[in-house]
Amino acid sequence: MVFKHDVLIVGAGLAGLRAATEVAGKADVALFSKVYPTRSHSGAAQGGIAAALENEEPDSWEWHMYDTAKGGDYLTDQDVAEILAKDAIRAVYELEHMGVPFNRTPEGKIAQRYFGGHTSNFGQAPVKRICYAADRSGRVMMDTLYFDAVRKGIKIYPEFNVLDILIQDGQVAGLVAYELASGEVHVFHSRVVLLATGGYGKVYKVSSNAFASTGDGLALTYKLGLPLEDMEFVQFHPTGIWGLGVLISEAARGEGGVLRNGEGERFMERYAPTIKDLAPRDMVSRAIYSELKEGRGINGQDYIHLDLTHLGEKKLAERLSDISSFVRIYLGLNPATDLIPVHPTCHYMMGGIAVNIDGNVIDVKNNPVPGLYAAGECSCISLHGANRLGCNSLLDLVVFGRRAGQHIAESLNHLSWVEPPAAAQRDTLDRIRQIKENRAGEKAVSIRQTLQEVMMDDCSVFRHEQGLKKALEAVRGLQERARNISIDHGGNRYNTDLMDALELRNMLLLAEAIVASALNRTESRGAHSREDYPERDDEHWLKHTLVQRTDSGVSITYKPVTITRFQPKPRAY
Amino acid sequence: MELRFKILRFDPQSDKEAYYKTYTVNARSEERILDCLNRIKWEQDGTLGYRMSCAHGVCGSDGMRINGVCALACQKLVQDYAGSEEITLEPLPFFQVLKDLIVDMEDFLARVDSMRPYMIQSEQPPERERLQSQEDHKKLEEAIRCILCACCTGACPVMSENPNYVGPAALVWAYRYLYDTRDGEFMSRIEKLNEPDSVWPCENYFECTRVCPKSIPITKSINFMKREIKKQLPDSGKQ
Numbered sequence: 066m067v068f069k070h071d072v073l074i075v076g077a078g079l080a081g082l083r084a085a086t087e088v089a090g091k092a093d094v095a096l097f098s099k100v101y102p103t104r105s106h107s108g109a110a111q112g113g114i115a116a117a118l119e120n121e122e123p124d125s126w127e128w129h130m131y132d133t134a135k136g137g138d139y140l141t142d143q144d145v146a147e148i149l150a151k152d153a154i155r156a157v158y159e160l161e162h163m164g165v166p167f168n169r170t171p172e173g174k175i176a177q178r179y180f181g182g183h184t185s186n187f188g189q190a191p192v193k194r195i196c197y198a199a200d201r202s203g204r205v206m207m208d209t210l211y212f213d214a215v216r217k218g219i220k221i222y223p224e225f226n227v228l229d230i231l232i233q234d235g236q237v238a239g240l241v242a243y244e245l246a247s248g249e250v251h252v253f254h255s256r257v258v259l260l261a262t263g264g265y266g267k268v269y270k271v272s273s274n275a276f277a278s279t280g281d282g283l284a285l286t287y288k289l290g291l292p293l294e295d296m297e298f299v300q301f302h303p304t305g306i307w308g309l310g311v312l313i314s315e316a317a318r319g320e321g322g323v324l325r326n327g328e329g330e331r332f333m334e335r336y337a338p339t340i341k342d343l344a345p346r347d348m349v350s351r352a353i354y355s356e357l358k359e360g361r362g363i364n365g366q367d368y369i370h371l372d373l374t375h376l377g378e379k380k381l382a383e384r385l386s387d388i389s390s391f392v393r394i395y396l397g398l399n400p401a402t403d404l405i406p407v408h409p410t411c412h413y414m415m416g417g418i419a420v421n422i423d424g425n426v427i428d429v430k431n432n433p434v435p436g437l438y439a440a441g442e443c444s445c446i447s448l449h450g451a452n453r454l455g456c457n458s459l460l461d462l463v464v465f466g467r468r469a470g471q472h473i474a475e476s477l478n479h480l481s482w483v484e485p486p487a488a489a490q491r492d493t494l495d496r497i498r499q500i501k502e503n504r505a506g507e508k509a510v511s512i513r514q515t516l517q518e519v520m521m522d523d524c525s526v527f528r529h530e531q532g533l534k535k536a537l538e539a540v541r542g543l544q545e546r547a548r549n550i551s552i553d554h555g556g557n558r559y560n561t562d563l564m565d566a567l568e569l570r571n572m573l574l575l576a577e578a579i580v581a582s583a584l585n586r587t588e589s590r591g592a593h594s595r596e597d598y599p600e601r602d603d604e605h606w607l608k609h610t611l612v613q614r615t616d617s618g619v620s621i622t623y624k625p626v627t628i629t630r631f632q633p634k635p636r637a638y
Numbered sequence: 639m640e641l642r643f644k645i646l647r648f649d650p651q652s653d654k655e656a657y658y659k660t661y662t663v664n665a666r667s668e669e670r671i672l673d674c675l676n677r678i679k680w681e682q683d684g685t686l687g688y689r690m691s692c693a694h695g696v697c698g699s700d701g702m703r704i705n706g707v708c709a710l711a712c713q714k715l716v717q718d719y720a721g722s723e724e725i726t727l728e729p730l731p732f733f734q735v736l737k738d739l740i741v742d743m744e745d746f747l748a749r750v751d752s753m754r755p756y757m758i759q760s761e762q763p764p765e766r767e768r769l770q771s772q773e774d775h776k777k778l779e780e781a782i783r784c785i786l787c788a789c790c791t792g793a794c795p796v797m798s799e800n801p802n803y804v805g806p807a808a809l810v811w812a813y814r815y816l817y818d819t820r821d822g823e824f825m826s827r828i829e830k831l832n833e834p835d836s837v838w839p840c841e842n843y844f845e846c847t848r849v850c851p852k853s854i855p856i857t858k859s860i861n862f863m864k865r866e867i868k869k870q871l872p873d874s875g876k877q
Contacts (some may be wrong), residue, residue: 075783078793101689101743103786104697114777118766128734164820166778173769198782204696205782274693298733311694391694392854394713428711463711544838555871558651559737 067485070095070220070472072257073147073205074280075227078105079203079462079468080441081261083212084424087470089119093475095253097242099277099564101638103211106263106275107441107462110203111314111387112180113195114160115456116153119172121193126150127195128185131631133457136182136345137450138414138601139633140295140609140626145422145448147629149457152464155589157196158461165209166198168384178384179319182345182454193342195456197416200314200387204461212273225251226325226564228493230285231485232259232435232611236242236438238485241493247565248557250497256480257473258286259438260418260426261466268572268579269525271412271515273305275310282443284571286418287552287578292611292622294445297593298418300453301526303349305410309395311451315455318342320384324353324371325404326361332369337638341552344638347452347592350409354526363406370404377401379511395472409526413453416579416590419611421428423424424469429611436480439598440469447609447626451556451591500566506551509569512543515578516569524580529596531586547573579614586610603633641643641665641716642724645664645686647738649702652753653776658723659683665764667717671725672700673710687738696789697849702739708789730792745786749804753830759822774819781814783852783857790856791845796839801838806846812836814861816866828870837864 068092074081077098098105112184117124129150161167161175168176177193185192198205214221218629224245231238231252239254265280266272287293303324304313320322323342336352337344344352357367373381378401381389392400420426420441424446425433440446441462450462497572519539521596523532547570554562588602589595608623641663648656661678672690679686688697688711695713705726714786718723733741741835790806791797797805802804809831831837837860 100691100697101699104689104691104699106692106722108695108785109692109694109696158763158765158767162757162763164815164818166775166782166814166818168766169770169772169775171772175767175769201696201783204785208786209756210753215751216756275697277691278718309694387696388785393672394695394715417663508680508684556649556651559650559687559740561687563678565680570682 067252067254069254071255071477073097073253073255075240075261076105076261076263077102077211077221078107078261078263078441079207079210079459080466081259082207082214082472083463083466084259084261084440084473086210086213086217087215088474089214089219091474096214097222097225097227099224099226102221103208105207107126107459108204108207109273109312110314110459111200112316112319113178113197113202113324113456115180115183115194115454115462116157116196117150117194118157118175118177118196118584120152120170121177122185123246123535124185124192124194126153127341128187129153129183131187132183132517133448133454134375134450134631135188136250136454137452138171139603139607141633142447142627143629144627145446148422148458148617149448149464154461156460156463160206160209161208163213165206167196169199169310174330174628178316179343180455181315181318181343181349182235183456184340188339191340195319197316197384199383202383204309206459207494223248227281227285228567230289231489232289233483233486235435236483237434238483240392241490245559248560250490250493252485254485256477257436257438259424259440259469259473260443261439261441262443263431264414264442265572265575266411266414267417268516268520268576270521271305271310271408272411273310274411278555279344279568279572280443280575281568281571282439283418285573286426286439287574287614290436290614291426292419292613293578294416294419295449295610296578296612297586297590298451298483299525299579299637300346300348300413300415300592301350301409302412303353303409304371304407306391306395307390307406307408311391311395311411312410313391313405314385315346315370316386317371317373317388317638319350320380321376322371322514324349324370325370326356327363328361331362332356343621345452345454348638350526351594353409358583364466368408371407372404373400374402374404379440399470411525414442414457415445415449415451416451420444420446425472427611433542436471438473440466451593459621497563500552500563501552501555503549503551505601507550509566512546512550512574513569516540516543516573520576526533526595527594530584533580536582537577537584540573540580544573544577577619581621584610585621639660639665639667639784641674643678643728644724646728648735649737650735656743661672665716667715667720670702670712671714671715672711674716675727677732687740689740701730701787701789701792703792708793710789710851713851727858729845731794733788734796739812743788746807749808750786750811752804753808754823754827755811755815757815757821759817759820764787768820770819771841775815778814779805780854785852789849789851789852792848793845795843795845796841800835800839802835804836806860809837809860809863810856814862816863825870825874828867831836832867832871833864837867
């Protein structure tokens with residue numbers, strides 16, 4: 066059966082929801098989610114959303130813009146950072162007006178707290194810029210927007226996995242989706258497709274990401290020959306629960322928590338003398354790895370401690386209650402009295418589908434693809450540069466999700482309907498049949514686990530040429546093995562076995578793009594830290610990576626960074 | 639250690655009725671029940687159906703009945719069942735089974751929607767934020783923890799006695815907006831809550847409160863709303 070809507074939005078996290086509610090009422094819009102709605106990973110965001118409201122301390126959007134560019138190690142496009150920092154204030158008030166239950170100051174205004182890399186007066190001292198609802202800020206924002214979408218009558222296709230985008234004559238014609246409940250493959254005809262499929266942290270063994278974070282949207286565009294941008298920049302959050310990778314929000318340090326090594330030392334004082342534990346995530350994760358390498362882990366193990374014992378029960382209950390419960394449930398510890406064992410965990414992908422400032426997907430020559438958009442973590446609008454600051458991602462989602470929605474609504478007038486290719490779903494069905502009918506192949510699990518280990522060992526916080534070359538070869542070997550996947554489940558209802566196999570192939574494509582981009586960049590910048598090239602090299606590398614699939618293999622090109630107000634300077638905190 | 643899992647299986651397309659299938663896995667005591675389920679599915683039987691995503695009690699996908707009690711498989715550890723020779727996994731009671739441990743959530747969400755879980759305000763908002771005191775915000779602190787996992791509704795004995803009962807999760811959302819000082823529909827929400835299938839069927843079994851993975855005092859909130867209705871509408875209400 067063929068379905069038809071003006072605009073199809075893939076992913077019902079915050080970016081997708083915010084774009085959808087912007088388009089609703091102006092055009093017929095439908096939302097796809099491969100998980101059940103309200104399960105999207107935006108809901109796992111804990112710390113909050115950044116905006117220079119000045120509710121607690123003097124602040125300005127210029128400082129926020131500067132922090133974003135410096136946090137991104139000057140790979141941030143500054144025109145994008147300017148839009149973000151200026152629009153942040155309106156965006157937070159909008160969320161408040163919709164009902165997001167932000168914590169409050171004694172005067173009843175939105176409360177604000179400290180967070181890594183957010184400073185006053187261009188780096189002088191930490192500033193309270195983060196609006197929050199305890200440590201479940203993402204969840205309450207997502208629920209608020211979800212019920213707003215329901216209220217607006219937006220059509221939602223729950224548990225539909227989008228497997229192909231249909232392009233005809235260089236323009237979007239729709240997409241092909243797999244319905245998990247029935248196993249049916251449907252063609253959806255449209256004039257616009259917006260991808261908002263989130264990150265792909267599941268490429269790594271230790272990750273704060275959900276199982277659903279497999280980068281499907283990136284793989285869809287990459288397979289079309291469109292470029293992915295800045296894929297080498299992978300953020301490791303400093304404080305994942307040791308062994309599990311479950312996130313302990315940076316808000317823990319924003320509220321006064323400190324990191325301690327095996328000697329009990331607050332080691333961040335040595336690495337970032339001005340803002341210490343509130344340094345950006347790339348620096349703190351490197352500092353932790355350096356402490357571990359120099360033998361200052363806890364009892365010789367590969368973790369350090371997060372110390373919240375001085376915060377008091379009241380603050381933990383009012384502002385950090387979810388992470389307190391994670392610590393109790395998974396470690397059997399009480400954060401009010403016990404030190405928490407933590408280790409960096411793969412958290413966020415700065416790289417993604419190359420888009421322009423309106424969220425329109427672009428090719429390597431910066432030409433927009435009519436009707437194709439991307440927003441949120443799956444996109445690279447070049448906001449976060451080489452390292453994202455905490456609380457700039459929820460902001461990114463609502464600011465640029467809305468902006469993409471606005472641009473879509475305006476563009477619809479001059480976007481015509483193009484017919485999807487005849488038998489549009491044939492390729493998709495063939496791919497599914499091939500996996501289902503393969504009886505003698507390999508299960509996805511061993512390939513996936515090997516991939517996650519390879520990426521963790523050779524392409525995580527610290528990298529070097531030898532390891533990256535080894536990883537590239539290993540990933541390509543795994544891609545070969547993944548051609549021969551077989552599954553147990555031959556049925557049609559909720560065949561998650563089949564989905565696992567398809568998602569693994571997506572992750573393998575993205576892993577290759579990450580490693581190839583990382584191998585090429587012979588400098589250290591932000592989250593990309595090369596042991597063999599430890600310095601930032603603006604002369605040669607102040608440029609964005611574009612990685613693309615061509616007939617002759619993976620091709621890498623570069624494009625300039627937009628610098629407006631802030632010239633690159635050495636990055637110290 | 640070796641651990642046995644007895645899992646209720648049912649594929650409405652091919653099975654006449656549900657049946658139990660037993661699997662054995664090696665598990666460490668600090669592992670999640672979800673880790674065991676994943677190992678069963680990935681290594682032994684890819685036909686097994688269950689939902690999961692974040693794996694740390696935030697997304698709300700993996701609500702199910704574990705040894706007879708509704709819970710999230712990612713929030714329960716093997717050591718929580720020390721002493722059990724076998725762990726039984728069944729879908730949430732009361733819900734229609736779509737496959738194995740996967741249940742139909744449509745009706746559940748429709749019940750939540752019926753409580754208008756969004757802010758309604760006819761007055762134009764101010765340029766900046768609406769003010770709200772810390773005390774007023776605190777009233778919402780517990781209700782906003784809800785992740786729509788449906789454990790409470792699955793556990794509620796009233797749901798099977800009275801299938802029209804809107805259920806505990808919907809009432810948590812009703813509470814969350816009833817007591818949000820920024821909302822403009824307090825009285826119409828009270829009237830909605832006074833309908834026969836809203837708060838009144840609750841008989842204080844406290845099962846919802848016992849199983850809530852986010853420790854929301856659900857029964858207490860329902861009783862609070864019952865008293866509020868009696869205060870606001872002295873002539874109506876049950877009892």
